Structures are given as C-alpha cells and as structure tokens.
Amino acid sequence: MTPQIEQEQERASSAKLQERWSILPPEERVQGFQSMSRNEADDFFLSRTPHGQATIIMGIPPIERRLWMRLLEPDDAADVLQEVPEEARAELMHLLDEPTRREVAALLAYDEDEAGGLMSPRFARIRPDMTVDEAISYLRRQARNGLETLYYAYILDREQRLLGIVSFRELFTAHPDQPIKEVMHTDVITVPETMDQEIVSRIVSENDFVALPVVDNEGHMKGIITFDDVIDVVQEEATEDIQKIGGMQALEVPYLQTGLLPMLKKRVGWLALLFVGEMFTAFAMGYYEDEIARAVVLALFIPLIISSGGNSGSQASTLVIRSMALGEIRVRDWWHIMRREILSGVSQGVILSLIAICMVGLLFWQGVFQSHENHVFLIAATVACSVIGVVLWGTVAGSMLPFLLRTVRLDPASASAPLIATLVDVSGLVIYFTTARLILHGVLL
C-alpha cells in the first residue's frame, strides 16, 4: 500500500468515525479517537462540545490527558472541568501550566450561564498613551505568544479599568503617529460579569459584535465574550426551550449522550405531574356521569372538543414563549397580547365551529347516532358553541400562562403544549357540559 492510499483510507475511516460518533458507546468513541492521526485528532477534539471533550479526556489513559488539557484555551478548559466529576477536577487542573491554572480557577468562580462563565480572560490590552505604530508592534509580539482573538484591542488604565476600544481595522487605517487615545472609541457597550447569557447573546446578535468586553462593578476589565460562545449559547437556549415546550425538563447534555436513567428522570417527572393534573378530568367526568348516561352521544365529542382547546393553546403559548425569549415582548405587554389573542381565538373558534357543524351532519348521515334523529340540530349547536368557547379559552390561557410564569420568576418555556392541554382539558369539559345543559335541557338532559 502506498503511503498516499494509506492516508486516504485513514481519512475516510476517520470521516466515518466522526459521522457515527454521536451514536457510538463511550468505549468505542475513545478507541476511535485514539486511532486518529495527531492532526485529525487535534481538529476533532477542538470541534467537540465541552461535554464531548470531557468524555474524551476522562476516557483516555491519565498519562495522555495533559496534552489535551493544554490544547484548550482557559475558558474552554473551565467548561470541560465543569463537565467532569467533582473528584477528577483537581487532578485535571494540575495538568495545566501555572498561569492558565490561575485563569481557569478565576473563571470557575462564575456560574456557567452568566457572562463571567462565558468569557475568555485573554484579550489584547494596550495603553492610551501608545501611538498607533507602537500599539501595532506591541500587538504583533502578543500575537506571536498565542493571543488568539485579534478583533479589537482594549485600552486599559493602570488599574485595569476599561477606557476605550479600537478595532484592528481602525488601527490598520489610522495614522501611525496618532496616539491611541485619539483613535479609540469611549462609548463602549460592556456587560457585567453576572449578566445572564441569554441577554448577553441578545446584545451580541443585535449589534453584530465579534467580541464584547466584560467588566466588574468598578469598571475593571475581566475578559471578552466572543461570537463563537454566543452561537453556542443561542443553540443551547433554543434547545432548552424546545425541550421544555415539548413538556419535559431540559436535558443538560445532547439527547444521545444522555443515559437512559437520567433521561427518564427528566421526562417522567413532568409526565407524572401532567397525569395527576389530568386526573381532574376524571373527577369532572364523574360529576357529569348522569348527563353521559342519559345522552351517551355527548361522550363522542369529548376528545374532539377538549383537544381543540389544547391545540389552539399550544400555538398561542409557543408564539408568546419564543417572542419573550427573543426579547420582542415583555411582561408589561400582556394586555396588548391578550387583546390580539382574544381576536385570534374568536376567529379560530368560529372557523372550527363551522367545521364541527359539517362534522356532526356527516356523523349523523353515517348513522353513528341515528337514535337522536330529532335532536341533530341541537347537538350540532352544542358542539359548535362549545368549540368556540374552548378554543377562545385555550388561546387566552396559552398566551397568558407564559406571562404568569415569568411574573413568578419561572421559565415561560415551561408553559408547554402538554401543560396547556392538561389545563384546558378540565375546563374544556366544564365548558362543554355547561353548554350542553343550557342547549339540551328538557330535550336530552
């Protein structure tokens, strides 16, 4: 085999490995990783999520770990340390070189989901009294020493307070003898260390910043948050919201990497809660047992009617949840949204009730309830009115629940489709049977 063919084969098998990675069991992952060439392994390792990197590091023999830990930037190393078991953390920390270890230790003091936990402590710092030319040659030396992020230079005073910022493009195009303090911008957008990552990502994406400086209360510069971290945050937050909207707790690691037992825990809790909530439908049905016994035909439409409330509620709640997550609406806009959704709910209810009338006709024609020949119009009227009521109620409840949750400081995304459906099911039954009593009183009931 010529070396070239060998190389080709190696590349092909590595590509296949990367493709199948997510569904491989952990042992095979580590084996596969160790079979890659050094270059491939480097690229592959760096493109993994912190969770993936932690799996690799914990899977390989301890003697090989130093190499991979040292490949990580301090902020990435801190993320990996947060993914490994508590007891392994100290040992991995010890593998880092002294200055990096200090940087990582400082980062570990922050929560994962706040600005401090996202930032990198390595950024280009210059003094206000340098000239453009001096700054450029200073930064060139810094770049040789491995400073990765060269988009902006930050101008700090002697106490490390942020005075201003200058982009590389501006440095590049400024006159070489101009002092930095004349070139820099002083109206810098900064974020505090404890700001929630969701808000940070919104600021970055609205302003198209490659990097955003993080400062403490006294204005001391602590680090920068770069666009790549923001992309990850945006993906993560969307994943969390989607999982919550689906009616479960958010998984912290990717679906396929979550063990069966931890996943069961995240899912079955909500399922059980919803199941217990749905128990009230049995109570409600028990309360209307006499009506059902007298007119079994009423039972036929129960699933249809209550589900129409759940579906319209699910639409309304996901719309509101997403708009809130994107910062388009705030809690105090609730009345504005309520008015919109009442209009939507009524229109949707009327349209569905027309379909319901046709449907009752069709069922009658098919002979499903021939026995009620004389009352088919009244039954159709009952179903149609109930549908309007239930859809309107579903829409209003679905759109208002996220506001309620946010007001009591819970995540609006917990207003999941299944939760709304459960809430609306019980009230849907009450709406349906109350309508039936009003319309069919003295006739069937």
Place this chain on the structure above:
Amino acid sequence: MTPQIEQEQERASSAKLQERWSILPPEERVQGFQSMSRNEADDFFLSRTPHGQATIIMGIPPIERRLWMRLLEPDDAADVLQEVPEEARAELMHLLDEPTRREVAALLAYDEDEAGGLMSPRFARIRPDMTVDEAISYLRRQARNGLETLYYAYILDREQRLLGIVSFRELFTAHPDQPIKEVMHTDVITVPETMDQEIVSRIVSENDFVALPVVDNEGHMKGIITFDDVIDVVQEEATEDIQKIGGMQALEVPYLQTGLLPMLKKRVGWLALLFVGEMFTAFAMGYYEDEIARAVVLALFIPLIISSGGNSGSQASTLVIRSMALGEIRVRDWWHIMRREILSGVSQGVILSLIAICMVGLLFWQGVFQSHENHVFLIAATVACSVIGVVLWGTVAGSMLPFLLRTVRLDPASASAPLIATLVDVSGLVIYFTTARLILHGVLL
C-alpha cells in the same frame, strides 16, 4: 434648558422608544425614528432586522430613503429588498450607487435561505505572489475604502479561484518578506452557493469560524458568510422549529409585526387539519358507544388515558426533532432511537400506571363510582394496562414520526405536539377499549 439636559432627555426618550418599538403601530414607529438624533438613528437602524429596516424605509418619505439604503452593506440591502413589496424594489435599487447595485442584483438571484443569499460579496482578496508586507499595505488601503470584514484575507488566482486563506493574526506575525503563498493555508473549508443555511450555520458553529468562503462549482470565490449572519440564522431556524412544534406554520416575520389576518392563516390551517383528524375520535367513540352505555365509568378515564399518550409522544418528538436539527442524529439512526424510546416508553408507562392504580382507588374512595364496588380492581387493571400501552405507543409514534417526515422530504419539526396528540388520541381509544373488552368481558361488558 442646558444643551446637556436636552441631550439627556433625548437619550432617555429614545431608549424608551426602542423598548416599546415592537408593540408600536407602524405610523408611530416611523415618527419615533424620525425624532431620533442622526447618530442614534444610525445605530438604531443598523441594529434592526431586515424586516424592521424595510418597515422604516417604506414608512419615511421617498426623499429620505436614499440615505438609509446607502448605509446598508450589499448583503443587508439585498435582504431589505426581499422584504419590501415587489413594486417598490426597482425604485429602491435605483437609490444605490452603481457598483453596489450590481452586487445586490447578483445576490438577489439566490434564495434567502441558501449560502448565496447569506453571503457578502465584499472580502479582502490578495494574490499569492505578494509578500506579507505588500499584502498588509494593500489591505490597509482597502480598509480605508470601507472594507468592513477584516478577519481573513483570501488568496485568489487571476480567474478568481480560491487558492488559500490567511488570518490577520498570521499576516501580523509572519516575516514581512515571506511570500503569501508560503504563509497561506490551502486546506480551506468552503461551502457551495446553494447549500442550505442550516447546514452552513452548523459548519460555522462547529469550527468557530468568523467567516466562511462561498465558492461556485468551478472553485470561483463568490463571497463570505460572516458570524453575525450565522447567529441570525440560528435564531431564525430555532424560531421556525418552535412555531412548528407548537402546531402551526412558521411565521416569516416577528409575532408582533404579523398582521392578524396573515397570522390567522398560519394558525387556523393546522388547527382545522388537526380538528378534522380528531374527528376520527368521534367515529371511534361511536364504534364503542355500546360499551360506554353499558359502563359509563369507562368514559371517565378517556381524557386521562389519551392525553398520557399525547404527552409522552410530545416529549419524544421534540427530543428527536431538536437532535436532528443540531445534526446529532440522521435518518439511518432510526433503529437506534427506536430501541431507546421503547425502553423509555415502557418505563414511563409502568410508572404512570402505578399512579393510575392509586388514582382509581382514590376516585372509588371519593365515591365517584361507588356503583361498581365489585369491579374496582378490574377497572384499575384496565386503566393501568391501557396507560402502559398508550404511553409506549405515544413514545414510539412521537419518536418515529420525525424520521418518517424527513424520509418523505418534509420538515421533521412538523411532527408537532398537537399532531402527535391527535394521532395518538384515536389509537389510544382503540387501545383502551380493546383492553377493556379483554379484561371486563363478561363482567361489565
């Protein structure tokens, strides 16, 4: 009033305006925009989405439009043009200067959601035979002429084919006399013009690229896609998926900017479809009318049982939809997922069935169905077995439907919670009444 106080007040009122922007009616938006100082208006305009920018441009008097159109980079101008009514497009195009107009016209040939529709045609191009020093001074001149994106320089041959790439950091740290062709990387990751934006965003976020070159079939460089476009794409795609998961068509513009009628169209279509689908529950119930008439107690548990299938299905489908969107699982992994979900479904079903048994006991104790004193254990058994069957079926159906949709080239995200619930409702009734016939035959039925 001192000028400073005036300035302060202006800033405060502008901040308030920006906050309330999303819920303002269009006329007030334009008024508000026109009341901002030029600097504020600039920042504000550039931070809007293309839809927001289009609203502003169409709202202000035609004579003011040129200024704002010319503030936009060609890729942003193309996005804005795609948001305005067809008949206004030519007029707005005409406001651009000649070279920009040509660039914009080329971009408008691409679909909005493919790589070509995302890219900017302005990037730093250099020749392979320049020295590092020549390249730097050439780029300095280019930067003065308004080249915004200075992260990488692209090395092209005379036919504009991409030969390699060099980062500014590398240019900065390389020896000034070295020829570019010795410094550049030739193993560049590129994307074709027609690649779907979802895949592009995945490549950027996995590799942490600030910018990604777009090339045509012959390797000619067409433009670059920058990180800020990718953040927008990631947000957009998540919003679309969330809206679909909520059981509706994706809105193309933000919730609050969508008129009531267009929104009704996006929502009521799916609602009506689901409503018609749910009609089969009425047929199924009609089929079991005799059983219900003989044992009304069975009707009490209908909402409880069918909703448990819908809820477990909603969890499974959202998990699979999101993992697919993140590229973690592919269609051919279906069997792997199926096995996982069968295990989940059985465990969840068993846990819920235990709750169901307690619940039947509780209802009996509360006197809801005292009349069936002798059969309370059989009723509990019927409910418990049905719950296991329905939850397992919901989980399997929910996890497999996204695969099925992708196989027939539909969006897996359409496997919404309401759709799964509707599908599972009919089959849930069949599972329930079949179990009831088996267990209660000769007793109640």
